[in-house]
Amino acid sequence: MANPSKAKGTAWESLILGYLREHHNPGAHRNVQMGAKDIGDIAGYYLHAVEAKAEKTITLSDYIAQANREAVNAGQPFGCAVVKRRMKGVADGYVVRxxxxxxxxxxxxxxxxxxxxxxxxxxxxxxxxxxxxxx
CATH class of the missing domain: 1.20.5 (Single alpha-helices involved in coiled-coils or other helix-helix interfaces)
Incomplete structure (x- = not known):
């Protein structure tokens, strides 16, 4: 993948997906990007649209606004961002709303x-x- 930031984000999404499949819902899956009507990065976290974020600079207000918009688009009652915690594994990531x-x-x-x-x-x-x- 030519874009290192995109590769990092894709890797984080894959880790979240693996965790959700093992501990929550085996049917969880990554969503196809929908542009203006995006429905979140991951489906299958019960009642939630999930926005996955693995960035050096964390901007919670942007993440929450995006997750809430995507929850509406996905027809889910709740949106959340799953934010990578530096130097930690997926289970230590932050779920933010x-x-x-x-x-x-x-x-x-x-x-x-x-x-x-x-x-x-x-x-x-x-x-x-x-x-x-x-x-």
Missing amino acids: DLATDVRLVNRLRVMEEALQDESFDRWSDIDAELREAA
Whole structure:
């Protein structure tokens, strides 16, 4: 690849994709670039449009604005940027979103957990215990 920055970005996307496939969704995949109606770099991170960034100078406001636009284009409720952390592996990358997006995400999680508790408290309790052990 003639452009070293593009090669670095592609390598970062590939690392994120491998991580998501192993730990989250085997069906995750890289998106084809859509120009003005771009839908993010990676699909398959549940409910999110993912913008992958591996740059020396980090500009969070630009990344979040881009991720939020691409979430709208992708029909996803949430956008996030996955930013490479210097000298660290993919699992140490930063997942970044603005507070408004994070509050919407956490509110959704809270509402869904409350619904599961109401429907089947024993099931919720088992899942909660399993996830706490995994953390």
